[in-house]
Amino acid sequence: MDQNTRLSAAGGPAQRVSTSIAPEQFVPDHLFLYILAGELRVYDGSQRLTLRTGDYYLVRKNRLVRYDPASAGADCEMTFFCFEEKFLQSFQAKHQTAAKKTRHSDTFVPINQQEIIPAFIRSLPHYWDASGKIADVFADVKYEELLLILLQNQPELADILFDYGLPGKISLDKFMNRNFTFNVGLPRFAFLTGRSLSAFKRDFQAIFNQTPSRWLVQKRLQEAYFLLAEKNQKPSEIYFDLGFKDLSHFSFAFKNRFGLAPSALIKKKHMK
Structure with a gap:
């Protein structure tokens, strides 16, 4: 094997x-x-x-x-x-x-x-x-x-x-808020919500007032901040489930967004 x-x-x-x-x-x-x-x-x-x-x-x-x-x-x-x-x-x-x-x-x-x-x-x-x-x-x-x-x-x-139909058009807001942690490309998100890629991007901008790529990163990082600060989880426990490829990529993006590394946030919280 x-x-x-x-x-x-x-x-x-x-x-x-x-x-x-x-x-x-x-x-x-x-x-x-x-x-x-x-x-x-x-x-x-x-x-x-x-x-x-x-x-x-x-x-x-x-x-x-x-x-x-x-x-x-x-x-x-x-x-x-x-x-x-x-x-x-x-x-x-x-x-x-x-x-x-x-x-x-x-x-x-x-x-x-x-x-x-x-x-x-x-x-x-x-x-x-x-x-x-x-x-x-x-x-x-x-x-x-x-x-x-x-x-x-x-x-x-x-x-x-024996259902050969394609995904129909569904609520973009509900679907993306449920599946934002999946690390798949925008064409896949578009297909699963019943839209062409151009229609997906247009509808996304109208609903979230952001581009899909930017929203996905910010949404994942906001969830990461919550899990670290409020749920006492470790970076190594959450980065994969939030759609980041590796721990170093997650730490870089987190620091770029919040101005401190995940480990620094945890240390700061424990000092209070």
Whole structure:
């Protein structure tokens, strides 16, 4: 198994991966995720979950997800299947599968516990190639088998899997205030709010009276100041969750905004 494999929701063959995962992701395709060993903490902008050995979820497409790399120890392993739209359309036409209404709106959709799913996962090593992926000759068959299992077990998943629509136009204010900590590009924010990039920038300026890039930095730094000054958290505990790439970048931006380093703010607070 390749220790440098990164968890990617961009599609392609089902994979087994270890702990070297991309910590922050836009999910462009529906993703079936199964935790083989260890645990992994995840955040989707609304809720935090801890996924443990034997847990499995359907992760919705067109969502933002952050994986906490600190939670994934050396024993954390998982397998995932990315259901690309072309495959889903072909499957739906072949099996004449009708969409069912579902009450779930969560990013991580819980799947009913059935022994057939862990049994399917246990069968996969027989089909892996040397890189830990399902060999191409078996890939479509195993994808179809898993999808049949999921839909037989939980028919309402069809309403999620066979929804081919793009994100519609939504409240920019509400979305950005909920997701400002995700370190993704403006085109991605524009797509998820149902706008072209130019419309996103125009609407953003009208609502916030700032450019998106400037607002994002200031919003993250304001939240950082609050967490350091009021919640007694450490810089090392918050910089990643607030969308900063590393601690030095966070410290530089913080000092540039407030005139003192995060450590100096903490020291000043303790002297009062």
